Amino acid sequence: MERPSRIKLTIAxxxxxxxxxxxxxxxxxxxxxxxxxxxxVVFAVAFPLLWIALATTLSxxxxxALRTAGVEVPxxxxxMGSFRLALTLAHGGHxxxxxxxxxxxxxxxxxxxxxxGPWAEIPVVEAGRAGTSRWDVMAKRRGMLLVGPxxxxxxxxxxxxxxxxxxxxxxxxxxxxAVYHLQPFVDALLAGRHVAAGRFQTLPVATEEYxxxxxxxxxxxxKLIHRVLSLRTRDPDQFYVREFQDPSRDDLSLxxxxxxxxDGDAALHRYRLEKAVCFVSALCRIFAARRLxxxxxxxxxxxxxxxxxxxxxxxxxxxxxxxxxxxxxxxDRATLGRVLLGEVRRHGAAVIFVSLRPREQVEQQRLPIVxxxxxxxxxxxxxxxxx
Amino acid sequence: xxxxxxxxxxxxYHKEPHLLRTQARIARYTEEAQAEVRCSVLTAxxxxxxxxxxxxxxxxxxxxxxxxxxxxxxxxxxxxxxxLAVAAPSALPWWPRPDEGAWWRHALxxxxxxxxxxxxSRIDPAVLSIALLVGAxxxxxxxxxxxxxxxxxxxxxxxxxxxxxxxxxxxxxxxxAAGAGILGVRLIARVxxxxxxxxxxxxxxxxxxxxxxxxxxxxxxxxxxxxxxIAAIAVAYLCVCIMAGRIRRAELMARPDGVxxxxxxxxxxxxxxxxxxxxxxxx
Numbered sequence: 001m002e003r004p005s006r007i008k009l010t011i012a013x014x015x016x017x018x019x020x021x022x023x024x025x026x027x028x029x030x031x032x033x034x035x036x037x038x039x040x041v042v043f044a045v046a047f048p049l050l051w052i053a054l055a056t057t058l059s060x061x062x063x064x065a066l067r068t069a070g071v072e073v074p075x076x077x078x079x080m081g082s083f084r085l086a087l088t089l090a091h092g093g094h095x096x097x098x099x100x101x102x103x104x105x106x107x108x109x110x111x112x113x114x115x116x117g118p119w120a121e122i123p124v125v126e127a128g129r130a131g132t133s134r135w136d137v138m139a140k141r142r143g144m145l146l147v148g149p150x151x152x153x154x155x156x157x158x159x160x161x162x163x164x165x166x167x168x169x170x171x172x173x174x175x176x177x178a179v180y181h182l183q184p185f186v187d188a189l190l191a192g193r194h195v196a197a198g199r200f201q202t203l204p205v206a207t208e209e210y211x212x213x214x215x216x217x218x219x220x221x222x223k224l225i226h227r228v229l230s231l232r233t234r235d236p237d238q239f240y241v242r243e244f245q246d247p248s249r250d251d252l253s254l255x256x257x258x259x260x261x262x263d264g265d266a267a268l269h270r271y272r273l274e275k276a277v278c279f280v281s282a283l284c285r286i287f288a289a290r291r292l293x294x295x296x297x298x299x300x301x302x303x304x305x306x307x308x309x310x311x312x313x314x315x316x317x318x319x320x321x322x323x324x325x326x327x328x329x330x331x332d333r334a335t336l337g338r339v340l341l342g343e344v345r346r347h348g349a350a351v352i353f354v355s356l357r358p359r360e361q362v363e364q365q366r367l368p369i370v371x372x373x374x375x376x377x378x379x380x381x382x383x384x385x386x387x
Numbered sequence: 388x389x390x391x392x393x394x395x396x397x398x399x400y401h402k403e404p405h406l407l408r409t410q411a412r413i414a415r416y417t418e419e420a421q422a423e424v425r426c427s428v429l430t431a432x433x434x435x436x437x438x439x440x441x442x443x444x445x446x447x448x449x450x451x452x453x454x455x456x457x458x459x460x461x462x463x464x465x466x467x468x469x470x471l472a473v474a475a476p477s478a479l480p481w482w483p484r485p486d487e488g489a490w491w492r493h494a495l496x497x498x499x500x501x502x503x504x505x506x507x508s509r510i511d512p513a514v515l516s517i518a519l520l521v522g523a524x525x526x527x528x529x530x531x532x533x534x535x536x537x538x539x540x541x542x543x544x545x546x547x548x549x550x551x552x553x554x555x556x557x558x559x560x561x562x563x564a565a566g567a568g569i570l571g572v573r574l575i576a577r578v579x580x581x582x583x584x585x586x587x588x589x590x591x592x593x594x595x596x597x598x599x600x601x602x603x604x605x606x607x608x609x610x611x612x613x614x615x616x617i618a619a620i621a622v623a624y625l626c627v628c629i630m631a632g633r634i635r636r637a638e639l640m641a642r643p644d645g646v647x648x649x650x651x652x653x654x655x656x657x658x659x660x661x662x663x664x665x666x667x668x669x670x
Contacts, residue, residue: 030603157632
């Protein structure tokens with residue numbers, strides 16, 4: 001159990017103290033010359049004083065006797081998702097119960113601080129017992145959310161002080177990217193990817209799976225023609241072929257752009273980054289569902305390029321989300337160009353580049369990669385999941 | 388790629404904020420908004436009104452020595468106390484708007500305050516005249532007239548105790564008392580919306596001032612009924628404690644059930660208009 005690290009006292013408004021003090025003095029001065037009224041004067045003056053003294057003492061001692069018995073907070077959550085936060089306070093005193101305890105938590109993330117409540121009430125905590133207050137918290141900013149310190153305020157009616165016990169312990173919650181649900185036709189990103197690096201499609205082997213259809217190109221085996229799709233087209237000379245792949249091969253690279261903007265529109269760029277991060281996370285989940293192994297590459301900082309080999313395992317996807325949770329606009333154009341070139345040169349690698357720029361750059365147009373601009377993200381996104 | 392771009396909904400970026408905003412709770416999180424809600428809770432609290440009325444009536448009983456003050460001799464004082472006991476609670480900010488029958492009720496209560504203590508001694512035309520006067524003034528004084536009546540009553544209370552003729556001194560003292568009262572009320576009014584418990588202290592102070600007045604000017608009469616006087620003050624004090632509890636209840640009821648972080652200039656995530664990083668509400 002954690003004791004309060006400090007007790008913050010907020011004194012009652014001075015005007016209230018002044019008015020009451022003046023009236024007490026007036027009543028005393030008026031009553032002292034009359035011995036017959038002594039009992040009356042004593043009662044009239046003592047009652048408010050005793051009430052205030054009692055309420056003040058109880059407020060202070062109760063706040064001191066409070067302990068945190070437990071904090072229920074998850075270690076990670078998704079942006080746009082809410083989680084339940086619970087604070088259990090125990091009353092370590094022996095005599096009086098804690099009445100009307102108001103509890104509050106401080107939230108902070110990347111320069112944004114919320115420390116003004118809402119105040120959750122625990123009506124009564126009896127001596128030796130515990131009470132719990134609960135909040136629902138929605139974190140919308142990706143990254144690290146700090147929950148704490150917690151405060152428990154006690155102010156009995158008539159008290160001259162508001163005693164607030166502050167518990168300094170802080171809990172970190174990693175806010176993972178928001179969960180996107182993508183459209184089913186996101187498969188189209190995979191169609192034609194083998195050709196991207198100059199690899200020619202042959203007949204599928206036993207380990208390969210159907211991944212999609214694309215237009216017929218000279219050299220394709222006629223056995224692979226997708227008859228149904230080809231018959232549906234209006235042009236009788238247009239054919240579609242089926243594509244197959246081995247899901248266990250690490251030949252799909254996903255590169256995320258983290259380079260800051262050149263034009264200075266940082267807000268819009270940040271907005272695009274957030275969408276791109278969530279989109280990449282969703283895309284990797286889709287690929288994992290298809291048992292594909294993906295190489296995820298992005299620049300984390302100056303000379304810091306992170307490469308993750310994502311097998312279709314939950315542990316790998318968790319690793320990716322933890323990495324994405326910390327990403328920021330810290331890349332640079334030169335490193336990004338080198339990364340793209342490196343991925344393209346990998347034998348047989350199909351590269352999907354999630355860019356933050358509205359248009360493909362000239363150097364990217366020359367590379368055999370699929371570039372997704374911010375305009376494509378809404379196309380493939382069906383909905384944002386609110387949990 | 389061209390096909391994908393064709394699927395872009397041009398209104399996506401405009402629709403998205405509205406879709407997302409529907410999920411977010413907007414809380415009453417400004418101090419002023421909380422004060423408004425608190426005031427409305429107090430206005431609807433019948434127990435608070437009853438406690439306030441009992442405080443006023445008990446204060447009247449204590450100030451007049453539980454009937455020890457003779458309405459025939461000290462009629463201006465008794466009149467002023469009766470008027471203050473009936474009219475002052477309705478001037479409080481949480482008192483509901485008076486209905487049609489309120490003026491009649493006030494007049495009857497004011498008259499009863501004079502008449503009932505006289506039942507134990509003697510009801511004569513003089514007592515009835517004072518009761519009628521109290522009833523008439525409470526019935527006639529409405530709206531801003533009530534404020535003037537309160538000022539006049541305070542002026543009379545202090546004016547009759549001055550050595551000079553009350554007719555000349557009362558208006559002067561009334562103006563001074565009104566000035567002091569308005570100053571005090573404004574100071575407290577500025578604080579009470581944000582720290583409503585200051586009302587508890589002010590109620591204690593009002594009762595003590597009434598007691599001080601009685602001790603200073605009517606000690607011989609009050610000395611005859613000290614136990615009854617203590618009982619009246621005790622009832623008033625206990626009702627002040629009840630008021631404090633009700634005000635605390637209003638504070639809890641009016642507290643915000645959620646807060647949003649301060650909106651940021653940099654859009655952090657998906658909805659560009661409702662850009663709060665953290666939203667927290669009571670479970």
